[in-house]
Amino acid sequence: MSKDELKLTEQQWDRLALLRSMLRIRRIEEAIAERYAEQEMRCPTHLCIGQEAIAVGVSAVLSRDDVVFSNHRAHGHYIAKGGNVRALIAELYGRSTGCCGGRGGSMHLIDLDVGFMGATPIVGGTVPLAVGSAWAASLKDEKRVSVVFFGDGCFEEGVVHESLNFAALHKLPILFVCENNEFSVYTRMSERQPDRPIYRIAEAHGMAAYHGDGNDVEEVLSIAEAAMDRARNGGGPQFIELSTYRWREHCGPNFDDHLNYRSESEIESGLKDCPIANFASRLELSNILTQSVMDSFEAEFSEEIADAFEFALSSAKPSSKEAGERVYA
Amino acid sequence: MPESGMREITYAQAIREGLDQAMEQDANVIVIGEGVPDPKAIFNTTAELREKYGARRVFDMPLSENGVTGVCIGAALSGMRPVMIHQRIDFALLAMDQLVNNAAKWHYMFDGKASVPLVVRVIVGRGWGQGPQHSQSLQAMFSLVPGLKVIMPTTAHDAKGMLISAIEDNNPVMFIEHRWLHQIKDTVPETYYRVPLGQSKVLHEGDTVTVAAFSHMAVEALIAAKALMSVMGIAIEVLDMRSVSPLDVASVLRSVRKTGRLIVADTAFRTGSVAGELITQVVEQAFSALKLPPARIALPDHPMPTSPFMAEHYYPGPETIVAAVADMLGIDKNSDAYIKLTGLLVREGPHDTPNPGFTGPF
Numbered sequence A: 001m002s003k004d005e006l007k008l009t010e011q012q013w014d015r016l017a018l019l020r021s022m023l024r025i026r027r028i029e030e031a032i033a034e035r036y037a038e039q040e041m042r043c044p045t046h047l048c049i050g051q052e053a054i055a056v057g058v059s060a061v062l063s064r065d066d067v068v069f070s071n072h073r074a075h076g077h078y079i080a081k082g083g084n085v086r087a088l089i090a091e092l093y094g095r096s097t098g099c100c101g102g103r104g105g106s107m108h109l110i111d112l113d114v115g116f117m118g119a120t121p122i123v124g125g126t127v128p129l130a131v132g133s134a135w136a137a138s139l140k141d142e143k144r145v146s147v148v149f150f151g152d153g154c155f156e157e158g159v160v161h162e163s164l165n166f167a168a169l170h171k172l173p174i175l176f177v178c179e180n181n182e183f184s185v186y187t188r189m190s191e192r193q194p195d196r197p198i199y200r201i202a203e204a205h206g207m208a209a210y211h212g213d214g215n216d217v218e219e220v221l222s223i224a225e226a227a228m229d230r231a232r233n234g235g236g237p238q239f240i241e242l243s244t245y246r247w248r249e250h251c252g253p254n255f256d257d258h259l260n261y262r263s264e265s266e267i268e269s270g271l272k273d274c275p276i277a278n279f280a281s282r283l284e285l286s287n288i289l290t291q292s293v294m295d296s297f298e299a300e301f302s303e304e305i306a307d308a309f310e311f312a313l314s315s316a317k318p319s320s321k322e323a324g325e326r327v328y329a
Numbered sequence B: 001m002p003e004s005g006m007r008e009i010t011y012a013q014a015i016r017e018g019l020d021q022a023m024e025q026d027a028n029v030i031v032i033g034e035g036v037p038d039p040k041a042i043f044n045t046t047a048e049l050r051e052k053y054g055a056r057r058v059f060d061m062p063l064s065e066n067g068v069t070g071v072c073i074g075a076a077l078s079g080m081r082p083v084m085i086h087q088r089i090d091f092a093l094l095a096m097d098q099l100v101n102n103a104a105k106w107h108y109m110f111d112g113k114a115s116v117p118l119v120v121r122v123i124v125g126r127g128w129g130q131g132p133q134h135s136q137s138l139q140a141m142f143s144l145v146p147g148l149k150v151i152m153p154t155t156a157h158d159a160k161g162m163l164i165s166a167i168e169d170n171n172p173v174m175f176i177e178h179r180w181l182h183q184i185k186d187t188v189p190e191t192y193y194r195v196p197l198g199q200s201k202v203l204h205e206g207d208t209v210t211v212a213a214f215s216h217m218a219v220e221a222l223i224a225a226k227a228l229m230s231v232m233g234i235a236i237e238v239l240d241m242r243s244v245s246p247l248d249v250a251s252v253l254r255s256v257r258k259t260g261r262l263i264v265a266d267t268a269f270r271t272g273s274v275a276g277e278l279i280t281q282v283v284e285q286a287f288s289a290l291k292l293p294p295a296r297i298a299l300p301d302h303p304m305p306t307s308p309f310m311a312e313h314y315y316p317g318p319e320t321i322v323a324a325v326a327d328m329l330g331i332d333k334n335s336d337a338y339i340k341l342t343g344l345l346v347r348e349g350p351h352d353t354p355n356p357g358f359t360g361p362f
């Protein structure tokens, strides 16, 4: 399927690519969720289903040289940056061909070939690392921008504020992306923070800061594009807060609505605000998306996913004898 | 208060009950931690406390481990008795400054004029790919800080009694739980009772080898002891150390003077471990009582890999203890009896879950 075959303009094609990228992440994560019950992916796993627009909208404006750091909920960030999907699935299965050779699992992802520098699950841990990477770029006069994804809960960590201050002080080329899904595990914002916008605090640290609808991929893209443009051109650190909603349990493959920590109406409106469905209907209305395009995406992804799982499951299992390697460089 | 009203409850239930009764006894006891009032209630160890004591005594918290630890220290200096909870001990690393520089030193550096009655409950993760950042056992790190007490109760009975003692204690206490202990049942009194800090307990009597074990390794040592007794008639003495600081060296010395042999089983990395410290003290004080060099059973000096294939032999178990005992006693590992013994110790189900019913992810 190509732009010309579909008779789309460059711009229309790019819009379609956003949908494609979100849908791809969704399908990969749904496959993970479905097969998790087989008990062969034996690691804590945090899915970003419902939040794909942020990873996709931001990554769409990054170049290959720009680098990304992330957190426990990293699959979408990794895939959107171009991370190797076979190596992701193999990592979940603890295989030698995984992106960490099996040492990390879902919560620890890396793909240096595409500038995905590392995702780790100690909340806040990678935020200063991204600042450090931006610092190195600035010290070495390299053009890349550093990007870090983190949650609303993470914004409560002291190290985040220390990082914002340092980045602002040194006017570093960094984009902070706060994914505000209102929750830290089961705890909503109102039990953790006073009622005031997160991005305004970043602003008070001395940087440009914006807020947007994290479920609208085009809004994410346009905010990120402007921010990246400033970051690339000496505008110093940029902060964007994007509102979104986590569909499934904090950790694990299932829905956990039976726990009653969010009301039925809240869940209903959360699910209704699907970044993929909303954008798909917008594209349909603009005659960019048709059922046959959708079908071809689905066919492509199910093939890619089947291949990645097969790759993972047929990959070598590391031996316990290797466990002691790699402690020192 | 006497211990009465015995019944079987789990370690997690015992902790919940200990917290509940401590809050009932003293209105200054408050509980705070990420997830304390949520539907999972820290593996059900804080269930219904908010309903019972209200939102002014039972708190969730921002993800601000270092800051909130300092806030708890300040509250403790000002009449409260906070119990702070981290779902993983790895998260408490963010609070090291407050714990080490303030909580541990306050009483000393201000000439005993003030003290910090703070309990920090931390949980050691294991299994299901907890991996490098969610599985560490950091008791040695805390134990090298004078002024902090560090305890690791193994049984539900001791978890409740030591939690109550820790809350009543005027010092900061790190209360380290092992995730795999939470579901284990034990006979626990209904009453409010104390188990003293800094005292070990004999779990199994014997005269051949002393096995001093910490936390979940005491469970493993008891399994080893029972198997050795039933198959070979060999009696090893198992001490559940229960505390790391203060460390009950005296009881270990007493046992070693009887057995002449010492194995220390720890849940942590080998090098720099509490096991190493205990052995040092025994060697310093009872060198001549030892018939053989003491042995350490601990984790290898590398992080836990997430992959279940790589992690398979990471954790020592009863079979490791039995092998160390056999080495010390010169038991032929090819003998029928030894083979029968090790056959008994083969665990059912996957190696990375506490019991076959556990299906992840946490």
Ligand SMILES: Cc1ncc(C[n+]2csc(CCOP(=O)(O)OP(=O)(O)O)c2C)c(N)n1
Pocket: A072, A073, A121, A122, A123, A124, A150, A151, A152, A153, A154, A155, A181, A183, A184, A185, A250, B034, B063, B065, B091, B094
């Ligand atoms: C320092 C630290 N504290 C606590 C945790 C446990 N934990 C893991 S993810 C998480 C919630 C993080 O919330 P947020 O940053 O909003 O990200 P989200 O999960 O919503 O994507 C918590 C509390 C942790 N991993 N690290």
Ligand SMILES: [Mg+2]
Pocket: A151, A152, A153, A179, A180, A181, A182, A183, A184, A185
């Ligand atoms: Mg969140």
